[in-house]
Amino acid sequence: MSLLSIRNLSVTFRTASGPFKAVDGVDISVEPGEVLGIVGESGSGKSVAMLGLMGLLPPTATVTADEIAFQGRDLRGLSRRERRKIIGKDMAMIFQEPIASLNPCFTVGQQIGETLREHLGLDKAARRERTLELLRKVGIPEPERRMRAFPHQLSGGMSQRVMIAMAIACEPKLLIADEPTTALDVTIQAQILDLLLDLQRERGMAMILITHDMGVIAETANRVVVQYAGTQVERQQVVDLFDEPRHPYTAALLAAMPERARGGRLPTIPGVVPGQGDRPTGCLFNPRCPKADERCRTVQPPRQPRELGEALCHYPLGADPRRPEDIPPGFGPDGLAGFEGGARPSDITPDMRGAAR
Amino acid sequence: MSPIVIADKVGQTYSISRGAFRPTADLKAVQEASFEVSAGETLAIVGESGCGKSTLARMLTMIETPTSGTLTIDGIDVATAGAAELKRLRSTVQIVFQNPYGSLNPRQKVGAIIEEPLKINTDLSAAERRAKAEKLLAEVGLRPEHYNRYPHMFSGGQRQRIAVARAIALEPKILVLDEPVSALDVSIQAQILNLLADLQERLGLTYIFISHDLSVVRHVADRVMVMYLGRPIEIAPVETLYTDPQHPYTRALLAATPAARPGQRGERAKLVGELPSPFNPPKGCAFNPRCPFADERTRTERPTLKRHGKTMVACFAVEEGRLPPPSPREHAEA
Ligand SMILES: Nc1ncnc2c1ncn2[C@@H]1O[C@H](COP(=O)(O)OP(=O)(O)OP(=O)(O)O)[C@@H](O)[C@H]1O
Ligand SMILES: Nc1ncnc2c1ncn2[C@@H]1O[C@H](COP(=O)(O)OP(=O)(O)O)[C@@H](O)[C@H]1O
Ligand code: SF4
Ligand code: SF4
Ligand SMILES: [Mg+2]
Ligand SMILES: [Mg+2]
Numbered sequence: 149m150s151l152l153s154i155r156n157l158s159v160t161f162r163t164a165s166g167p168f169k170a171v172d173g174v175d176i177s178v179e180p181g182e183v184l185g186i187v188g189e190s191g192s193g194k195s196v197a198m199l200g201l202m203g204l205l206p207p208t209a210t211v212t213a214d215e216i217a218f219q220g221r222d223l224r225g226l227s228r229r230e231r232r233k234i235i236g237k238d239m240a241m242i243f244q245e246p247i248a249s250l251n252p253c254f255t256v257g258q259q260i261g262e263t264l265r266e267h268l269g270l271d272k273a274a275r276r277e278r279t280l281e282l283l284r285k286v287g288i289p290e291p292e293r294r295m296r297a298f299p300h301q302l303s304g305g306m307s308q309r310v311m312i313a314m315a316i317a318c319e320p321k322l323l324i325a326d327e328p329t330t331a332l333d334v335t336i337q338a339q340i341l342d343l344l345l346d347l348q349r350e351r352g353m354a355m356i357l358i359t360h361d362m363g364v365i366a367e368t369a370n371r372v373v374v375q376y377a378g379t380q381v382e383r384q385q386v387v388d389l390f391d392e393p394r395h396p397y398t399a400a401l402l403a404a405m406p407e408r409a410r411g412g413r414l415p416t417i418p419g420v421v422p423g424q425g426d427r428p429t430g431c432l433f434n435p436r437c438p439k440a441d442e443r444c445r446t447v448q449p450p451r452q453p454r455e456l457g458e459a460l461c462h463y464p465l466g467a468d469p470r471r472p473e474d475i476p477p478g479f480g481p482d483g484l485a486g487f488e489g490g491a492r493p494s495d496i497t498p499d500m501r502g503a504a505r
Numbered sequence: 506m507s508p509i510v511i512a513d514k515v516g517q518t519y520s521i522s523r524g525a526f527r528p529t530a531d532l533k534a535v536q537e538a539s540f541e542v543s544a545g546e547t548l549a550i551v552g553e554s555g556c557g558k559s560t561l562a563r564m565l566t567m568i569e570t571p572t573s574g575t576l577t578i579d580g581i582d583v584a585t586a587g588a589a590e591l592k593r594l595r596s597t598v599q600i601v602f603q604n605p606y607g608s609l610n611p612r613q614k615v616g617a618i619i620e621e622p623l624k625i626n627t628d629l630s631a632a633e634r635r636a637k638a639e640k641l642l643a644e645v646g647l648r649p650e651h652y653n654r655y656p657h658m659f660s661g662g663q664r665q666r667i668a669v670a671r672a673i674a675l676e677p678k679i680l681v682l683d684e685p686v687s688a689l690d691v692s693i694q695a696q697i698l699n700l701l702a703d704l705q706e707r708l709g710l711t712y713i714f715i716s717h718d719l720s721v722v723r724h725v726a727d728r729v730m731v732m733y734l735g736r737p738i739e740i741a742p743v744e745t746l747y748t749d750p751q752h753p754y755t756r757a758l759l760a761a762t763p764a765a766r767p768g769q770r771g772e773r774a775k776l777v778g779e780l781p782s783p784f785n786p787p788k789g790c791a792f793n794p795r796c797p798f799a800d801e802r803t804r805t806e807r808p809t810l811k812r813h814g815k816t817m818v819a820c821f822a823v824e825e826g827r828l829p830p831p832s833p834r835e836h837a838e839a
Contacts (some may be wrong), residue, residue, distance in 0.1 A: 172586055181542050189692060189693075190690055191692075194836055207713040225665075244737070287777075290649075304554070305779055306779075333717055333760055334552055334554045334717060334718070334719065334758065334761045334763075335757065335758060335761045336553075336775045336779065337761065337763075338760070338761035338763075338775070338776070339776070339777075340777070341777065360691065361691075361763065362691065362765075363720070363763025363765060364763050365762060365769075366763060366764050366765065366766050366767045367763050369767075386767045387767050387768065390766050390767055399583070400640035400692065401691060401692065404691045404692045404694070404695040405691060405720070405765060406695070406698070406720045406721050406722075406723070406724035407720040407723070408765050409724055412702060413699050414695035414698055414699055414700065414724070415695065416692060416695040416696045416699060417695075418693035420660045420662070420693070439537060
């Protein structure tokens, strides 16, 4: 049995300009002890999907799903109180902005203590003991002193450690980390990632790691979900994803990494992630995709089988069924040639979507 | 060719008030920074948050004057320059900031934003300014109709293009880029890096490129200067820095950078602890509390930049030849 199993999760926001589907039909399963990476550009609905799972979205959001089961238990329809018993204990989350998610009015010790009181019912002395142990565990020097510190007295790296200490206080079975290192220096990022992976290995804790950094994914994940404009466009084992991306968007993300670049110019993806007002018909990636044709612009793409990375694409890389003469000019049947040269900067404005075609 | 920027022991000290009844404290944000930049090259400046990169950028752009040392830009000493010379220098050096959201005035239209430096520093007519602004928009890959829009109508990457257009309006020789792509997604980052490369080639610009992302730096830089707690500790040509890093801190930075593919990273040399407080920097070498090669000497005496092959490095262990050879990780794809 999977630790977490989500099927067909969607989130729709009510906004002044009409409903906006920020997450559309997301499936996630996580096995015990596994690290699942979710990657995608900002605005692709990574955070909203996880906040929806945790029941932390504002009332303007409508969350629907065919299944949200944690340890076999259906979380849909649980009362807020019952959900709270699970969340924070067996399933915990670290947020994108550590400073914003700590309460500025309470000391570090008080905040960790509160979690311990609520979920484990520890007494005062035991709470203090455990808090010190947790702070030491996450590598905070002088924990006795830091316990009495308020969040604003901590550096970014320190507050992220405090968040982690709080999240692992009850030894969760699943930790969801939303861009845990995006705001941090590489050196501190490396320390935090090592810390998370140590915890994951030591305790067999499963982890969902959300990031927009392919390098972070390469270092940490077992399995990867690539998300684009609210949909999952590819799902693969990490090694296969890097070796043989199947969705053109995944390939483009990989190609745009400066460390993978060969020549002087970096391959780019023209345009930006579509927002509320400019969702295209057919495939959501079609305005930016060099392989797009009429079909892509009108028909929603199917989900490909597992061997093809479960890509949401009519023409997955390595298995484009079109006759060579029907593939848009400049690209081989499976090739990535379109991403190799990169677009000219003057080709890249949203008004010129599709220039790459 | 003579360097376009010469920094000789440049320093910036801030006096910080620590409450009503306590004496002010000195914070040495940059100290004894000596380096040169040749015309047309890209010098990258890297280091952890708070190591003094932006402070150095503010001195290079004459937003602040150094409190010690001499800074010579385009042949002029900024401390002794007259008003006319300073005015010329100010258009010679322009800056692009990290945050594409905060650095543009939300109440100004794009056209006005780009024309502002022209208005202040030139006597072009309104029509000439407009023509120039439209040319600049095209130069950075935007369209003439964007002239009348407000910044909030643009994505992060497009705002960074607007910032670049404004920065090149006065036809500067030097652009200081303070984390120009750190807030952007990888695909947008690639667009901006390509744009910067194009402009450099076309306009012969000199770049001082500040970043904490070593993969980006390897892609853009000719030479790299690594800073630690306000001081340069290693300066080297880009390939040398990545394949033969000397200073233990440089090595740790490289080891901390994520790999480009799964399984590529070996056990990394962990860098423990954080940057010490600049109020009371450690005695001796500032890196010694975090350095695996620290010894008695490095805890009391401070190393200065010395030549070692193609590299300038400040470390006694390098001088004494007791540093093991670097184990450069295959950082980029072969
Ligand atoms: N105007 C100022 N007054 C007082 N202290 C300052 C001032 N500007 C910077 N500092 C301090 O000087 C040091 C260097 O800061 P600086 O902003 O140059 O760092 P940085 O390397 O650019 O960091 P980051 O990567 O976070 O941008 C820091 O300790 C900072 O707090
Ligand atoms: N409270 C909200 N109301 C309306 N739209 C929202 C709200 N929160 C997020 N969104 C939108 O949902 C989309 C996905 O956002 P998010 O999950 O934060 O992206 P990511 O985490 O992938 O960067 C974005 O277009 C964002 O603007
Ligand atoms: S469906 Fe068409 S447009 Fe969409 S990713 Fe596949 S090839 Fe590109
Ligand atoms: S001088 Fe000493 S402490 Fe400083 S970096 Fe070199 S070996 Fe380490
Ligand atoms: Mg997010
Ligand atoms: Mg800075």
